Amino acid sequence: MAKKRQRRSENESSSESTERDDTSVDLEELEKIKKKKLKHDKKKRKLERKEKSEKKSRKKAKKIKLEIDDESKDESKEESKEESKSESSVTNFRIPQDIVDVLAKDSIVELFEIQCKSFDPVFDGLDFMGRAHTGQGKTLAFVLPVISKLKSENDASRKRFGRSPSVIVLCPVRELAIQVAKVFEQIAIGMSVCTVYGGTAYSTQMSQLRRGVDIVVGTCGRVKDLIDRGALRLNEIRFVILDEADEMLNIGFADDVETILGRIEGGVVVDNDIYSDEPKKTATRKHQALLFSATIPSWVQGIAHKYFAKDRVIIDLVGNTEQQASKSVEHYAICCHWSERAEVLPDILRVHTDSNSRTIIFCETRKECNDLAQNPGIKQGCQVLHGEIPQAQRQVTTQGFRDGLFPMLVATDVAARGLDIPGVTLIIQIEPPKSHETYIHRSGRTGRAGATGKSILFYTPKQSEFLSGIERRAGITFIRIGAPQAKDLVSATAEDSLKAIDGISSETAAFFNDHAKKLLDSKDPISCISAALAAISGYNETAKHRSLLCGSNGFITILADAQAKTDQQSIWQTCKALLNQDAFAIKNMTMSKDGTKAVFDIASDHLDLINSLSSRSAYPLRSLALSVCSELPPLASFSIYKQHSGGFGGGNGRYSSGNRNGYGNRNGFRNGNYSRNQSRSGGNRRGSSRGGSRRGGGGGRRW
Numbered sequence: 053m054a055k056k057r058q059r060r061s062e063n064e065s066s067s068e069s070t071e072r073d074d075t076s077v078d079l080e081e082l083e084k085i086k087k088k089k090l091k092h093d094k095k096k097r098k099l100e101r102k103e104k105s106e107k108k109s110r111k112k113a114k115k116i117k118l119e120i121d122d123e124s125k126d127e128s129k130e131e132s133k134e135e136s137k138s139e140s141s142v143t144n145f146r147i148p149q150d151i152v153d154v155l156a157k158d159s160i161v162e163l164f165e166i167q168c169k170s171f172d173p174v175f176d177g178l179d180f181m182g183r184a185h186t187g188q189g190k191t192l193a194f195v196l197p198v199i200s201k202l203k204s205e206n207d208a209s210r211k212r213f214g215r216s217p218s219v220i221v222l223c224p225v226r227e228l229a230i231q232v233a234k235v236f237e238q239i240a241i242g243m244s245v246c247t248v249y250g251g252t253a254y255s256t257q258m259s260q261l262r263r264g265v266d267i268v269v270g271t272c273g274r275v276k277d278l279i280d281r282g283a284l285r286l287n288e289i290r291f292v293i294l295d296e297a298d299e300m301l302n303i304g305f306a307d308d309v310e311t312i313l314g315r316i317e318g319g320v321v322v323d324n325d326i327y328s329d330e331p332k333k334t335a336t337r338k339h340q341a342l343l344f345s346a347t348i349p350s351w352v353q354g355i356a357h358k359y360f361a362k363d364r365v366i367i368d369l370v371g372n373t374e375q376q377a378s379k380s381v382e383h384y385a386i387c388c389h390w391s392e393r394a395e396v397l398p399d400i401l402r403v404h405t406d407s408n409s410r411t412i413i414f415c416e417t418r419k420e421c422n423d424l425a426q427n428p429g430i431k432q433g434c435q436v437l438h439g440e441i442p443q444a445q446r447q448v449t450t451q452g453f454r455d456g457l458f459p460m461l462v463a464t465d466v467a468a469r470g471l472d473i474p475g476v477t478l479i480i481q482i483e484p485p486k487s488h489e490t491y492i493h494r495s496g497r498t499g500r501a502g503a504t505g506k507s508i509l510f511y512t513p514k515q516s517e518f519l520s521g522i523e524r525r526a527g528i529t530f531i532r533i534g535a536p537q538a539k540d541l542v543s544a545t546a547e548d549s550l551k552a553i554d555g556i557s558s559e560t561a562a563f564f565n566d567h568a569k570k571l572l573d574s575k576d577p578i579s580c581i582s583a584a585l586a587a588i589s590g591y592n593e594t595a596k597h598r599s600l601l602c603g604s605n606g607f608i609t610i611l612a613d614a615q616a617k618t619d620q621q622s623i624w625q626t627c628k629a630l631l632n633q634d635a636f637a638i639k640n641m642t643m644s645k646d647g648t649k650a651v652f653d654i655a656s657d658h659l660d661l662i663n664s665l666s667s668r669s670a671y672p673l674r675s676l677a678l679s680v681c682s683e684l685p686p687l688a689s690f691s692i693y694k695q696h697s698g699g700f701g702g703g704n705g706r707y708s709s710g711n712r713n714g715y716g717n718r719n720g721f722r723n724g725n726y727s728r729n730q731s732r733s734g735g736n737r738r739g740s741s742r743g744g745s746r747r748g749g750g751g752g753r754r755w
Contacts (some may be wrong), residue, residue, distance in 0.1 A: 080745075128158060138473035140164075145171050147196060148203050151239055157176035163196075164189040164501075169196045169367045179341045179364035181356055183348055185378045186496025188345040191235050191295070191472070194221075198291050198342075199240045202266070210243070215264035216288040217246070219315075219700050222272050224299040225466050226251065226443060227450055232295060233269040234652060248274045248284075251443030258283040272300060272308040272332075280317060286316045294343045294355070298489060301351045313359045346370070346496065347489045364616070377492045377526045384508045385519055385530035392535070393482070395722035396603045398429025399536040401460075403544045404478050404506060410453065411478040413462045414494050420482065425462045436665060465490065472500060479507040486517035488525035508533075532598025532687050534609065539682070545589040552588060597656035601640045607653045609679035610662055617647045626676045627652075630665060645686040 075508035077082065155161070163171070165643040166184040173180050174197035184190055198219055203209075209446075210218070221228040221236075226249040233247040247269035250255045254277075259285050265655050268275070292313065294300070300309050316339060339361045345352060350367075356364065377383070389394050397413075405411055415421045420437040425436045433447045435458055446466075453461045454473050467683025476498045486489050491509075509530065511519055523529060536544075544594050600609035612623050620643050627638060641652035654662070665678050 065098075069369070089381050092171050093307050096191065117376045127396070132223075145196075145200075146204070149201050150241055150571050151196070151200065153205075154239060154241070156361060164193075164368065166190055166369055167193040167196065169369075170194065170202075171200075173365040174340065174342060176196065177340060179361045181348075181360070181364060181366045182369075183345060183367070184369040186493060187378055187380070187472070187500030189347075191232055192239075194293050194295075194342050194344060195232075195239050198293070199243070201603070202240075202243070210266060211313055213264050215266070216285040217265050217268045218288060218290040219267040219276070219293070219367075220286070220289055220291070220312075221267070221269040221293040221295055222275060222300070223269065223295050224271070224305060224314065226271055227446065227466055228296060229269050229271055230447065230450075231471060233267075236267050240267060245269065248278060249443070250274050251446075253279075254278075257726060271405050272305040272312065276308045276312055277314065282452070286332075287313075289316050289339045291340050292316055292344060293329060294341075296343045296493075297343050297352050298347045298349050301349065306351060309355065310358075312357070314715045346492055349489070352506065358569060367486065377528050378499045380503065381495050381505050381507050383528045383530050384496065384506060384533050385536060386508060386510055386533055387513065387516075387601060388510050388535060389512055392603040392605070394427050394429075395605070396535045396598075397424075397427065397480070399541055400480065400508060401430065401478075403536045404508070405459070407548070407668065408475070409459060409477045410456070410473065410475045411460045411480065411492075412473075412497050413460060413461065413478055413480045414485075414530055415464060416485075417750065418464060421462045421464060431462060432460050434462050437463040438463055439464065448495065448583050465494070471497060474500075477503075477505050479505065481507070481509045484511050484515050484522065484596070485508060491522050492526055532684055534684050535603035537598060537600070537682070538596070542589070546585060549585045549588040569714050597659075599640070599653045600681055601642065601653050606656055607639070608651055608656050608659055609651055609681040609684075610653070611679050611685070612650045613677040613679070614648055614650075615677065617674060619643075619647070621649045622651060623676065625716050628677070629659070630678070631658075643688045644690055647688075649685055651681055651684060651687070 055651075075674060095616070142155055142161060142163060145163070146154075152652060164184075166182055166188050170180055170182050170193040174194065180194075182193060184193075200219060219236075221232055223227075229247055229249050233245050236243075243266040244259045244260075244264065245267045246257065246265040246269070248268060250273055255636050257274075257278065258281070261278065270278075275284065279286065294309070297309075300306060306364070341364075343352065343356065343360070386396070386400075396546055401411060413424065413434075415424060421438050422435050425431055425434055435453065437446060437449050441449070448471075449461070450471070452458060467522045476728060479492055479495050479498050481491070485494065495505075495507035498507065509519070519530060568580075575583075591729060596605050597608050599607035611629060614623060614626075620641060623643075624638075624641065637654050639653040640652055643650050659680070662678055662680060
């Protein structure tokens with residue numbers, strides 16, 4: 053028994069030792085596995101960190117590369133800008149430092165294109181003809197090279213008493229002469245400038261000429277008179293300059309210009325006169341001839357052939373481009389009869405200007421200027437400028453407008469040539485001018501030196517052909533707009549009213565607290581504030597309906613949308629079916645430019661009918677939507693009035709003597725009831741439209 057127990061205990065101990073051995077082996081293996089795993093994880097983390105680091109490095113490198121590329125691009129842009137700037141910088145030309153300093157005071161560090169291209173030819177002694185858009189700095193284009201050249205010569209005789217002038221500048225109007233002289237006085241430091249023009253005493257100008265001057269700036273008539281009197285000698289002329297040469301012909305200075313040029317020593321050069329068969333003339337010339345203008349008509353070309361050297365330099369920045377007028381001006385046209393303009397004009401000023409704006413209103417005659425200046429809507433803020441006003445008063449008026457003492461100038465074309473008045477944002481022309489050159493110069497009083505501006509032209513249907521001519525010759529397109537509506541006036545003046553309220557101090561407002569409480573007790577707050585804003589804005593009357601097409605009160609403009617291309621006769625027939633007897637009240641129907649719509653006027657009494665038609669979801673057998681027009685769509689050309697100003701016949705030929713599918717052409721215009729005050733029946737002539745066996749009646753058109 054004892055042996056059995058001993059063997060059992062030995063077996064148990066051996067099994068326990070075996071188990072211990074197995075356990076120790078398992079633990080060792082487990083330790084080894086753990087170490088391997090830790091080592092593997094460590095390597096993995098190291099690889100991950102390396103990959104992340106490499107990824108970051110790649111991103112950083114890419115970012116640095118992009119930044120370098122951007123910087124190089126920016127640098128190249130800046131370099132190109134600097135290069136372009138250096139080309140037009142005043143320091144890049146042979147301009148004396150004292151003149152550069154004067155220009156810098158006026159923040160002029162670069163020159164306009166016409167100024168850049170004129171400097172070297174003029175400085176180097178060549179005759180020069182320059183053409184550029186209005187407002188591009190043509191005055192400085194000849195002042196800078198001329199004065200720089202004279203200063204570079206350092207001629208001691210220039211200070212001699214009784215010396216003859218070296219420079220003579222001919223201008224079409226006094227105001228331009230005064231302005232050019234001021235530029236010379238600013239640039240030509242140490243030189244004497246004399247301005248001569250009519251309307252002032254001869255004695256002062258002759259006394260200054262006797263003492264000796266370097267530069268004479270004047271109008272052609274006064275310059276010729278002083279030459280005839282022996283007060284102005286041309287024997288030492290170095291530069292003769294024609295500024296705004298095209299206008300000199302228009303106002304009758306052509307003969308005077310040729311007389312003056314012919315009297316300058318060596319005035320006629322070896323080139324032939326293109327207007328005669330005379331043989332070539334030769335003469336020794338001591339002077340240069342310069343000419344600057346916005347347009348170059350045939351007379352100016354003839355002057356150049358006769359009095360300019362054959363090697364003259366011609367710089368034309370307008371060229372044969374379609375747009376001859378300034379590109380920084382928007383051109384608008386408003387169809388409005390004379391009888392409506394007195395009321396429409398103040399509203400245009402409210403909508404298109406603000407408290408800081410300046411406006412020039414151009415009229416054809418002096419009487420029109422005087423009459424318009426008495427318009428109650430504008431007379432408090434305007435002055436008149438025309439030829440009958442004494443010269444001293446004209447200078448005061450021009451300077452006052454320049455200084456902002458009043459916001460409006462009502463003028464004839466004396467203000468259209470060359471006057472550079474900063475801050476003019478709006479030009480209004482009461483009727484179309486007789487030539488596109490005049491329109492270019494008038495509209496060019498705004499949008500100068502890189503600024504933008506607006507030009508608004510009034511016209512009547514009979515004058516539409518003038519607008520077509522201006523569009524064609526000046527290379528512009530008029531945007532046809534309607535007379536301002538009530539909503540336009542409210543939106544234009546409400547902001548000013550709110551600003552006025554903000555400007556009232558609390559102490560001042562406190563005086564009105566009791567009255568404000570009474571008002572609030574009687575009405576709701578919104579009504580009170582709305583009424584107050586209306587009163588501040590000056591709207592004390594009920595808003596009137598006004599035609600967008602002609603500006604007539606008591607009419608509304610309707611938009612007829614066919615939603616597909618159609619013609620005027622089809623729209624007329626559809627409107628006739630929709631409106632029944634009210635169709636006879638339709639006036640001034642005009643097609644849109646795309647041919648899918650038409651606009652027409654109808655008496656405001658028919659507004660309820662139009663609203664009822666507008667509310668229909670569809671019209672029986674018709675696809676024409678009628679609605680009150682709030683803004684004119686782009687309309688067909690101005691010739692629409694010529695073609696379709698009669699009534700609309702067609703079918704049985706009742707309404708006109710038209711021959712184009714029944715609606716009026718030129719005959720319809722003449723024989724319809726076109727009249728300012730009363731109708732003139734066209735019923736004596738038979739309708740020539742399709743089916744026109746019945747007599748044609750007058751077209752229902754009144755302006």
